[in-house]
Amino acid sequence: MAIVELKNVHKKYPLGKTEVHAVQGVSFEITKGDFVSIAGPSGSGKSTTLNLIGCIDTATEGDVLINGINTKGLKDKVITNLRHDTLGFIFQSFNLIPVLNVYENIEFPLLLGSGKRGKRAEERDWIDHLIEEVGLADWRNHKSNELSGGQRQRVAIARALVTKPEIVLADEPTANLDSKTGEDILNLMKRINREQNTTFIFSTHDATIVEMADHIIRLKDGLIVKNERVSR
Amino acid sequence: MKYIKIALRNLSREKKRSFLLGGAIAFGLLIITIVNCASAGAVKAISENITKIADGHIFIQGQNKLESGNEVSSLADKEEILQIIDESGINVIKLNMRSEVRADLIFGDENTRSAISGMNWDREIDVKNGFRFKEGNLDEAIAEKYGIIINQKLAETLDVHLGDSIIAKVMTVTGQTNVGDFIVSGILEGTDMLSSMSSYANIDYINELLGLEKDDYQTIYIRLESLEVVDPAADKLYSLLGERFQMKERTDNSNVDLFSLAFKNDEAEWEGQRYSLTAVTEMVGILDQFVGVVDAVSFSVLILLFLIIIVGVANTFRMIMYDRVKEIGSMRAMGMQMWGVRSIFLFEGFFLSLAGAFSGIIIAGLIMFGLSFIDLGTDHAGAFFLNNGHLVFIPVVIPIIRNVLIVGLLTVLAVLFPANKAAKLDPAKAIAAMY
Numbered sequence A: 001m002a003i004v005e006l007k008n009v010h011k012k013y014p015l016g017k018t019e020v021h022a023v024q025g026v027s028f029e030i031t032k033g034d035f036v037s038i039a040g041p042s043g044s045g046k047s048t049t050l051n052l053i054g055c056i057d058t059a060t061e062g063d064v065l066i067n068g069i070n071t072k073g074l075k076d077k078v079i080t081n082l083r084h085d086t087l088g089f090i091f092q093s094f095n096l097i098p099v100l101n102v103y104e105n106i107e108f109p110l111l112l113g114s115g116k117r118g119k120r121a122e123e124r125d126w127i128d129h130l131i132e133e134v135g136l137a138d139w140r141n142h143k144s145n146e147l148s149g150g151q152r153q154r155v156a157i158a159r160a161l162v163t164k165p166e167i168v169l170a171d172e173p174t175a176n177l178d179s180k181t182g183e184d185i186l187n188l189m190k191r192i193n194r195e196q197n198t199t200f201i202f203s204t205h206d207a208t209i210v211e212m213a214d215h216i217i218r219l220k221d222g223l224i225v226k227n228e229r230v231s232r
Numbered sequence B: 001m002k003y004i005k006i007a008l009r010n011l012s013r014e015k016k017r018s019f020l021l022g023g024a025i026a027f028g029l030l031i032i033t034i035v036n037c038a039s040a041g042a043v044k045a046i047s048e049n050i051t052k053i054a055d056g057h058i059f060i061q062g063q064n065k066l067e068s069g070n071e072v073s074s075l076a077d078k079e080e081i082l083q084i085i086d087e088s089g090i091n092v093i094k095l096n097m098r099s100e101v102r103a104d105l106i107f108g109d110e111n112t113r114s115a116i117s118g119m120n121w122d123r124e125i126d127v128k129n130g131f132r133f134k135e136g137n138l139d140e141a142i143a144e145k146y147g148i149i150i151n152q153k154l155a156e157t158l159d160v161h162l163g164d165s166i167i168a169k170v171m172t173v174t175g176q177t178n179v180g181d182f183i184v185s186g187i188l189e190g191t192d193m194l195s196s197m198s199s200y201a202n203i204d205y206i207n208e209l210l211g212l213e214k215d216d217y218q219t220i221y222i223r224l225e226s227l228e229v230v231d232p233a234a235d236k237l238y239s240l241l242g243e244r245f246q247m248k249e250r251t252d253n254s255n256v257d258l259f260s261l262a263f264k265n266d267e268a269e270w271e272g273q274r275y276s277l278t279a280v281t282e283m284v285g286i287l288d289q290f291v292g293v294v295d296a297v298s299f300s301v302l303i304l305l306f307l308i309i310i311v312g313v314a315n316t317f318r319m320i321m322y323d324r325v326k327e328i329g330s331m332r333a334m335g336m337q338m339w340g341v342r343s344i345f346l347f348e349g350f351f352l353s354l355a356g357a358f359s360g361i362i363i364a365g366l367i368m369f370g371l372s373f374i375d376l377g378t379d380h381a382g383a384f385f386l387n388n389g390h391l392v393f394i395p396v397v398i399p400i401i402r403n404v405l406i407v408g409l410l411t412v413l414a415v416l417f418p419a420n421k422a423a424k425l426d427p428a429k430a431i432a433a434m435y
Ligand SMILES: Nc1ncnc2c1ncn2[C@@H]1O[C@H](COP(=O)(O)OP(=O)(O)OP(=O)(O)O)[C@@H](O)[C@H]1O
Pocket: A013, A014, A015, A020, A021, A022, A040, A041, A042, A043, A044, A045, A046, A047, A048, A049, A205, B429
């Protein structure tokens, strides 16, 4: 079964008296453990599509299924729990919480769960493992404003992984980074994708980065122009 | 718990903003706390001043209406009254008896009217200890049989000095005019209202002038253990005396109209011998009302002040919301529920007002502590409100707690609106926000 499934999804935004048809009937499936790229020029609907998968926005028409669950009409509380438990987010501008240090930023999603928290010691080991994994062991207690862009995005990656989500969404995770750093970040994501079998879905308009994906969905004007799974 | 921690960190991250808002709240509470404590302190000071000057808490006097219709002061049943006091079960700390006369004092071309208290100097320890002499000294002043101890202000009015002889014109208990000589044996410091009200002389000489027996007296001064027990004791004594004698109606200040009091004329017709009982608290009852008015006005000012602050708080938190739109959006994306966003805002407002309120109260405490050391002197009418020239502050706990609660509640209410708005932000739009 596909971990993500979009069925004839439309998204229209009101814009003054008219509306913008950002996504105009998109259908695709994403397999668990894939490293998926949503590519396309500016304004093609990449962010909109990712927001719909991430359940932070709702489709005007069509269905979005996460793990076989149709998200249509769910209460905000349920959707929020779904986001917390199943999805991880990496943002273009990192969006770390400035008052928290590296460790606390990564820990943060664990504070938000509706269920019982795990054992503290286990949690700490897990967070420290993630810090190690993203190569920030020396920066554990630094505030986010003391970090470089690449380091911030590493924190964001660790934070997205801390709840052990099945899917990690990343909207242009490298857009605010130089190309070398961006490539490092993508390699890190890819490594984690392989090691932990976490599904990654990222958007980009950087051609070299697109090539690292094993499933590429190309959009243009809110429509899929190409949907190919590359086996490597 | 976790949201409290984030809220506290958020406050520390916006230091300037928190400081200004908290400072405004602190300022408001500072003012109201000082006003409340000062007005309660003033009432206490006034009560104590009256008690000190009068050297008693409850005063019993008598009046007799003569055939002619003239009223003269007369404590005809003093033995029985003393017995009633003795058997009343009231804890009397001290009893003093004085004779009092209003006299026209004349020296050269100057003359003025003053009340003269005839004192039994052996008993009047507290009054003696309270004297501060500008001219003369205690021992010589009270040793002089015809001596009169007057206040500095009176001395200036009459232009007299130690040793001068002044003429006193008085009315005897039978309504005749009598004239006597006094020798100024002491001049007291202080030109304030309270101390300039009375002059002191030997009770034997006053009795002589009034046409009373040598060991007679006109007023019984009852000193109780504290101001708190005055009202019940006065009520009890009044009703006990009422069983035996005709009593003058007591003035009840608890519900008098503050503005019509000056024009009050309550006298009902009466005949023969009657007695009056006055408690020091009745004299300050009117001040309690005054304090009530001061507190009500300052409370309204507080509310007004806080409505202004509340608008500021609401506005600031609205700005904070816009500043943190991206952050709120990402927290929501990561799975923070709406109530989580709301509680962070509310906790921030709550702690801000709490910190502001407490610093305001603490600063008010320090200011009051400092102010109470300043000697403002006693030679002015304001000394009436002071304790030996010092401001008196009483920590009025209940109004302070009430104020803190109101401030906390208003702040949280002010934050509620932006907090709800923040909670309802659309996460996708919030994350995409460019500001
Ligand atoms: N909240 C919104 N309100 C109105 N129009 C919107 C909104 N969000 C997106 N759009 C419009 O929808 C279309 C698709 O936008 P989207 O952000 O999904 O594109 P994108 O592929 O992510 O572009 P970019 O590469 O610039 O990020 C654009 O025309 C955009 O202007």
